[in-house]
Amino acid sequence: MTENSGTTAMEDLTVLSFRKPEEMKRLFKHFRNVVNHPLTRKNKVLHSYLNNLAATHKKIYLQNRDNVEVEYIFTTEKKSNLQRQRFNSLPVSEVPELLKAELLFTSENAKQVHICTDCSIEIELNDEEPLMESLSKHFNSAAHLPKLKRESIDVAEPIILPNLSRRLSAMGETLPKIKELSITKPVEKLERNFSSRLSSALMKHLPDASEASVDAGLKFYQEIFDKLSADVSAIDFSAQTSSVAPIIMSIKDNVYQNFAADANKNIDNDENEQTAEKPKSQVKKYRYYGPIEALIVKLLVNHKLLSLIDDRTGKLAFFCIACEYYTLRFHYDSVLNHVFSESHVHNLSCILQSDKSVPFSMREPSTEKIKEMNEKFLLSHDISFNGNGLYCRLCNTSIDSLEASILHILDEKHLARLSDELYIRMKESDPERSIPEEWGPKDLNWSKYLASVGKPPNSRDHVIIENFIKPSGKIGNFCTCCDMTLKGPRQVLFNHIRQKKHLRNAAPRKLSMLYKNHCRPSEYFASFGNYYICTICPDYVAVPSISAMVEHFESASHFETISKLIRSALYNDIDKDLLSSNKVIDLKCQVCDLTFQDYNEAVKHILGSIEHQTAVAEAKINANKGDIISVYMKGNHILHSEGSTFTCVGCKGVFNSIRSLLTHLVYAEHFQEKPAIESVFRFYLELKHNLNMLMRNKYVYYQFGCLKCGVCDADVEEGETAKRHVVSARHRENMGASYICLDASAVE
Structure with missing residues (x-):
């Protein structure tokens, strides 16, 4: 002025x-x-x-x-x-x-x-x-x-x-x-959500949980984060994009070709559009359809079907491991037709009879018992067998075949009568009883009920998380990687994230996010594909996807590790076991060969040095030379031979197909850690891709940390993985002309 x-x-x-x-x-x-x-x-x-x-x-x-x-x-x-x-x-x-x-x-x-x-x-x-x-x-x-x-x-x-x-x-x-x-401003401020989580963790683990102590801890980490962000921004990630490329994007066969048995392809139709409108003169009557859906879901669970969320549409879907069959829920017509089919009953019976470690609701898993289970389901819908075939008591009508019975029990008139019947039975048994919560809301018909309860939660939507998508309204999404709005159904979003342009744009952001949160990408030792590990947590954290790693570094255990390291730096309360897991012993870094004056300097090195975290990651990877199965199962449980036979280390069971193997991994009771239900279908796709590659290259994972290549008739060399060995000069020479036809996805 x-x-x-x-x-x-x-x-x-x-x-x-x-x-x-x-x-x-x-x-x-x-x-x-x-x-x-x-x-x-x-x-x-x-x-x-x-x-x-x-x-x-x-x-x-x-x-x-x-x-x-x-x-x-x-x-x-x-x-x-x-x-x-x-x-x-x-x-x-x-x-x-x-x-x-x-x-x-x-x-x-x-x-x-x-x-x-x-x-x-x-x-x-x-x-x-x-x-x-x-x-x-x-x-x-x-x-x-x-x-x-x-x-x-x-x-x-x-x-x-x-x-x-x-x-x-x-x-x-x-x-x-x-x-x-002159004072340098922070390169990148911590996100508000991150700061609040870290503050809560510091209050639990600092000796003095005062506001001043927590602020000092946040300031200490902000200084480290500034240095880390500056170092990460200087890295050229263009040569590492393959380390975060999802393997399921490399599979040429899409979902429809893999599951051609699913005749119901109209995935864009909403449930409300599949039913004819009722005459306006008809009196509206609202009913409870919750107990009917519970009967159907119970049958599907007994048939070993997994419920999940479809990536393409965001709607509920079902996956039958025994038949490798995948379908959206729709009105349950497609999936019920499947579980009543002869092929499914035969496949399920064979798998259950060969694997005694998988529990089953009936006393024995024979085809007759499975069919008896289906008959009991029909009986719960008041459909019984008589001398002339099937008969519905509620509708007072005969049914020609088993296939026709599925259509009948999903008919609006039959469902309405069954809903009234269940309500009357409940009131007769206990007139004072209130309507149970699991019965769900009252609705006009079956279609409207499914539309109201069939919207799956997307709070942990891995498609959104892994691809940096921001919802921009009901009819569109915004891709922050490609700086473009994707209008239309979810299928448009799914098609976009599979394009090479998006994968190329998203890869540097994924890698930058991993590095800033002290995580690293890696390759499976005895399989094809990528996984991700945390470098600072004392337990070996290895997960198969970016979204799972995001879930980890937002977890309480990850913030607990950071807060304990900050406590060791600012107070005399030293967690020597945690420092040792990060390769710092007696103020000396074992991997970087550096000596520190105090623990404050040592913790800054652990949390802020990219080279140190990469070296720690390599040490953890070398000590856990697992494959795709061990990462999904959080442990080394399965050995494999040329992609054709798999041996469970825990029960010594041998499995000769992906169906029997996956059923064992998901349902066997002797596993302490199992793959999350929502990730089983992703597991299946990656495993199916691996079977082809393991068989083609005659890989044998005969002992933990020992992978033999049948083409070279020798173990892979030190520092090699299954994918790196495939592109080595030695393997190319032994593979000969057949290498020319090798699937390009093996080297992505």
Whole structure:
């Protein structure tokens, strides 16, 4: 502001923001250093202005307010009332006299201007035009040279005032540059959600759970995160994109070709569109369909079908391991036809009879018992067998065949009568009993009921998480990698994430996210594909997908590890076991050959060094040379031979097909860790791809950490994996001409 300046638009000038006393003391100390600096004292006008400003701040801060500690942030940005409430802030107009006494001058003809130090042009301010708009016009004009990129800066941060204030530049003298006091701002601030989780973990694990201690821990980690982010931003991830490419994107056969038995292909139709509208004259009657759906789901569970969420549509789906059959739920017609089919009954019976470790609801898994289970299901729908075939008591009608019975029990009239029958039975048994919660909401018909309860939760939608997609409304999604909006059904989103352009754009972001959260990608030792590990957690954390790794570094156990490391750095409470798992013993890093003066320096090395975390990751990978099965099953349970036979280490069972193997892995009771139900279908796709590659290259995983290549008739060399060995010169030479036809997905 010049000496000729007049009234300042106070409502455009400032916002008052509350901060903690420790931060205020730090800011006052920094500001006093600026005022007392020798270079500042040489400029009398500047020194006088800063002295007055410091006195003004002191008066404002020391003013008595009930239960409030105040710091003033001077900025030209206007704040809405909602923002003021969120940031606990007040407009300057509430204390005008105190500020006006310091900022206003006596000249009657004064005017407020900004002077651009780049081109020495005065920029007048007026009430009709906002401040930032007038400045922006000047910066974009031809008169402004050179064209410099401008950024708004909050002067409440500890920065050098002479270099930032345009008003001070109008005081008539060139302002000195005080390089000695420059303070670097954080490269990348921690996300609010991350900070709150880390704060909660610090409160649990720090000896002193005070607010000051938690703030000190957050500040310590922010310094480490700044360095880590700067180092990660300098890495060129273009050569590592294959390490995060999902293997299921490489399978040429899509879902329809893999499961051609599913005749119901109309995946875009909503349930409400598949039923004819009822006549308007019909009286509407709402019923409970929850117990009917429970009967169907119980039958599917007994038939060893898995319920999951379809990636392409986001709707409920079912996967039958015994038949490798996949279908959307629709009205349950497709899936019920499948479980009643002769082929399914035969496949399920063979698998259950050959594997005694898989539990079954009937006493013996013969085809007759499975059919008896189906008959009991029909009987629960009041359909029984008589001398002439099938008969429905509720509808008083005969049914020609078993296939026709499925259509009949899903008919709206039959379902309505069955719902009324179940309600009457419940009231007759206990008239005072209220409607159970599992009966669900009342609905007009079966279709509307399925539409209301069939929307699966997408809070952990791996398609969204892995591909950096943000929902942008009911009819579209926004891909942050490709900077484009995808309008239409979910199938459009699914098609987009399979394109090479998206995979190429998403890979660097995935790798950057992994590195910033102390995680690394890796390759299976005895399988084809990628998985991901955490470098700092004491337990060996290996997961098969990006979304699973995101779930891990958002988990309480991961934050517990970080908080314990921070505790070791800031207090004498040293967790030597945790430091040892990160290869730091007696203040010496075993993998980097570095010695530290104290544990503060050691923890900074563990959390902030990319090279250290990569070395720790390699050590963990070499100690756990597993395959795709051991990662999904969280342990080394299965050995395999040329992709044709699999041996369970726990029960010594031998399996000769992917169906029997996967059924054993999902249902056998002797496994302590099993794959999550929602990831079994992904597991199946990756395993099916691996069977082909293992068979083609005659791989034998005959002992933990020992993989033999049948083509080369020798174990893979040290440092090689199944995928790396395939592209080695030795394997190419032994493979001969057949290598030319090798699936390109093996080397992706």
